[in-house]
Amino acid sequence: MARHDQTPTQTGLLSSSLLLGVLAPAIYLHDWLLANLLDRRRYAQYATATLATLLAAGALLHFLNHMANIHIVDREGHTQTVAYRYGLAVGNVLLGLLLATIAHYVRRGIVSHFQMQQLRALQLETELSLLKAQVNQHFLFNTLNNLYGLSLAAPEQMPEALLQLAGLMRYQLDSSRLSTVTVGTEAEYLANYIGLEKLRLRDNTTVEFTTDLPRPEQPLAPLLLLPLVENCFKHAIGPGGPNTIRIELTQTDTGLTLRTGNSIPPHFRATPSGLGLPTLRARLAQYYPGNRHRLDIKASDTFYAATLQLML
The missing domain is CATH 3.30.565.10 (Histidine kinase-like ATPase, C-terminal domain)
Structure with a gap:
């Protein structure tokens, strides 16, 4: 629940907008970390940078929620602690990064699959060209010799x-x-x-x-x-x-x-x-x-x- 003058629907829309506004740059930065650190096996640097991104994005989301007067209350109407609200913000950012990471690798897998298909098709066309060249060389040589003999006989x-x-x-x-x-x-x-x-x-x-x-x-x-x-x-x-x-x-x-x-x-x-x-x-x-x-x-x-x- 939220304690402010807005309706629950307005609060939900505002909260979602703030979350998306924080997630967009965080996901972009995390994609860069995946490509430049994790894929290059720089695991310690990746883990450190990802943790820093997660904590910073959570802090920013918590701050924006506070500025927008969005407060989480329990069933008895008491406002949750700052630590709880910050942990919830970090959890939301973590969930967004996980889903974005899954989408990142699914997209990469699909692209790699089509690239492999294209490379395989190109390889087959190259092999076909070699096959044609092979047929042309030995077959044409034998045929010309046969035609010479046929012209005499x-x-x-x-x-x-x-x-x-x-x-x-x-x-x-x-x-x-x-x-x-x-x-x-x-x-x-x-x-x-x-x-x-x-x-x-x-x-x-x-x-x-x-x-x-x-x-x-x-x-x-x-x-x-x-x-x-x-x-x-x-x-x-x-x-x-x-x-x-x-x-x-x-x-x-x-x-x-x-x-x-x-x-x-x-x-x-x-x-x-x-x-x-x-x-x-x-x-x-x-x-x-x-x-x-x-x-x-x-x-x-x-x-x-x-x-x-x-x-x-």
């Missing part, structure tokens, strides 16, 4: 092969500027890639590529399918015996499934590429998180199969 196939190469290079150039492409353009890119890879295959290698895409206009993150297709041609080529590569891309109203399978030549030992599958898994987690994607890989000594399912 079967020059009538050169126009189609050059168109495939131009389409592939155009797609990589365009996709580098886009966050999403379409299922249809990604499938066309894979067809051009497979067609050019087939130029270097021997007669003992069979390649099957089938698609069923009723909704080719659906959006898709670029170059998600390439690593699994690329692995088929890295791992399935052997000098002796039959080699088999099967690639199947199917689509429903809400999903896309890529199935790849390839035989493994005897005595084959895979060498880690460093960017292919790890980058694919990271990009899947970024663009199709949780149950929006599923990647299953089954490998034996003679066959390697991968199934990628996406919820579009």
Whole structure:
């Protein structure tokens, strides 16, 4: 209760206004102490400065309440002691600082979370750029050699092969500027890639590529399918015996499934590429998180199969 000429409502509003007026600079100062002392592990200085801030803010609030003629009385109508009123003011300031500190770290945690997401997205885009550069270097070198051989052995196939190469290079150039492409353009890119890879295959290698895409206009993150297709041609080529590569891309109203399978030549030992599958898994987690994607890989000594399912 308060002993003065104002109504309880007016007293409450005045008391709250004084408390907020004292808390605002105290919270601002405490935020500075958090950033410049506590975060730098200067714990003793932080504790001393925070205690001084708390006591000074409590004294100021107590003084302002006294000047505004706001006095706390007990049930019998007796005015509480100065020490009690000062302790109550310090307690109110302490509660305000605690709530502000919690909000400070919650806000910092949220900001840090979004910053980490942005950094992770930037890292993935950098890895994607490296993946594109890696594909460009070794694939373009091999393709040019294959085109040279094709020009000597079967020059009538050169126009189609050059168109495939131009389409592939155009797609990589365009996709580098886009966050999403379409299922249809990604499938066309894979067809051009497979067609050019087939130029270097021997007669003992069979390649099957089938698609069923009723909704080719659906959006898709670029170059998600390439690593699994690329692995088929890295791992399935052997000098002796039959080699088999099967690639199947199917689509429903809400999903896309890529199935790849390839035989493994005897005595084959895979060498880690460093960017292919790890980058694919990271990009899947970024663009199709949780149950929006599923990647299953089954490998034996003679066959390697991968199934990628996406919820579009």
